[in-house]
Amino acid sequence: MSVEEKVARYRAVSLHIKELESELSQLKEELHAYFDGRFGENQKGKAEIGDYVVQRQIRSMDSYAEENLIARLEELQLEDCIMTVKKPNKEKIDAALTLGILSGDQLKDCILHKLSKALVVKEK
Numbered sequence: 001m002s003v004e005e006k007v008a009r010y011r012a013v014s015l016h017i018k019e020l021e022s023e024l025s026q027l028k029e030e031l032h033a034y035f036d037g038r039f040g041e042n043q044k045g046k047a048e049i050g051d052y053v054v055q056r057q058i059r060s061m062d063s064y065a066e067e068n069l070i071a072r073l074e075e076l077q078l079e080d081c082i083m084t085v086k087k088p089n090k091e092k093i094d095a096a097l098t099l100g101i102l103s104g105d106q107l108k109d110c111i112l113h114k115l116s117k118a119l120v121v122k123e124k
Helices: 003-039 068-074 091-100 102-109
Strands: 047-050 052-056
Touching: 003 047, 052 102, 091 102
Parallel strands: none
Antiparallel strands: 047 052
16 A cells, blocks of 8 residues: 555545544434433433343542632631642743743753654645
């Protein structure tokens, strides 16, 4: 297979994946609507449909609204429940580099360089 044929195949497969993901999303939506109607909204259920057994699971996750929680903990004088996280301030570091307060050499072993690859194939 030539490089041109591989590029054409890559493009075709990529478009096909997008179509399949769209169709899968639509089918999920319709099946969730079916389960909502049969078992109740956001309720788990199990149904035998033709040759298939379809089971819907409902997962629930709780998370904290961090700003509100920190304010509440401070009101309750529970600062021990608040973590102080040290993080570099990129804006101030960039400013210090620009002003010459820091040099690139001083930070060279502190900088992680990451690369990512991406292909974009479009028809002409």
